[in-house]
Amino acid sequence: MPISLQKGQQISLAKEAGPSLQTVRMGLGWDAIKKKGFLGFGGGSADVDLDANALMFDAAGQLVDAVWFRQLQSKDGSVRHSGDNRTGAGDGDDETITVDLTRVPASVQTVIFSVNNYTGQNFSQVDNAYCRLVNTQGEREIARFNLSVQGDHTAMILASLRRSGSDWTMTAIGTPSRGRTFNDNLPDMRPHL
Numbered sequence: 001m002p003i004s005l006q007k008g009q010q011i012s013l014a015k016e017a018g019p020s021l022q023t024v025r026m027g028l029g030w031d032a033i034k035k036k037g038f039l040g041f042g043g044g045s046a047d048v049d050l051d052a053n054a055l056m057f058d059a060a061g062q063l064v065d066a067v068w069f070r071q072l073q074s075k076d077g078s079v080r081h082s083g084d085n086r087t088g089a090g091d092g093d094d095e096t097i098t099v100d101l102t103r104v105p106a107s108v109q110t111v112i113f114s115v116n117n118y119t120g121q122n123f124s125q126v127d128n129a130y131c132r133l134v135n136t137q138g139e140r141e142i143a144r145f146n147l148s149v150q151g152d153h154t155a156m157i158l159a160s161l162r163r164s165g166s167d168w169t170m171t172a173i174g175t176p177s178r179g180r181t182f183n184d185n186l187p188d189m190r191p192h193l
Contacts, residue, residue: 010171012164021168023100023136024161026113027093028052030129033121048126049086049118052095053182054079059109061193067097068182069118078103079111086118098136099161101168111161112173112189118180122152131158133170145172155179157189 033046053068056079065074069084078100085094099111113131123129132144145159153176160171177188 010169012167012169021135021137022102023098024142025096025098025134025136026052026054026159027132027134028095028115028130029093029132031127033125033127046121047086047119048121049084050094050126050129051084051116051118051181052081052097053114053116054081054097054099055112055114055182055189056104056108057110057112057193058107061190063186064105064108066182076103076105078105093132101161104163109163110193112192113158113160114156114177114182114185114189115158116155116179116181116185120154120180122154123156123176124151133159143170143172145174151176153178155185157185157192160192 028050030048030050033048051069053066055063056065056074058064065076065079067074067079067081069081072081072083073079080098082096097113104111115131117123117126130144130146133142134140135142155177157173157175157177159173162169162171171192173192175188175192177185179185
């Protein structure tokens with residue numbers, strides 16, 4: 001049974017998923033915006049282009065590498081992005097980022113997951129948005145974070161994976177931010193490193 005994470009809550013991945021945990025996948029899902037037509041009939045929908053990001057930081061808080069829609073794999077190959085979904089159409093995860101914890105370089109202390117709305121709608125307009133962490137061995141969901149935070153922000157710093165000896169700790173962050181790409185959000189990420 002997955003843990004429903006609240007903002008600021010931490011979990012030990014080894015305790016939740018077992019010591020054999022090697023690879024995790026962050027899934028991001030959302031639905032297109034349903035438009036209301038005349039008298040509530042026939043409005044159609046508008047595409048939403050949310051973008052998942054994984055940012056790798058060293059112990060000094062310096063950005064080492066970024067995996068996002070313009071770079072689908074980290075330079076060392078330990079983090080991989082599924083590709084850009086520009087609509088939110090379909091069921092399940094719309095974008096995923098897979099992290100091989102056994103291959104993340106020792107110099108990387110923290111991996112921060114974030115999401116940006118490239119099309120510019122604010123989160124109060126986005127339906128059914130969520131982030132989840134899955135153990136790829138057995139496809140077991142470890143944790144889920146509901147992104148239904150309503151507000152006029154266009155980006156969110158979702159969660160972090162922090163190295164703790166041979167274990168990794170996940171922290172639900174849930175901090176709103178603004179901007180179309182992760183570069184706009186770096187100042188808001190600093191307090192979470």
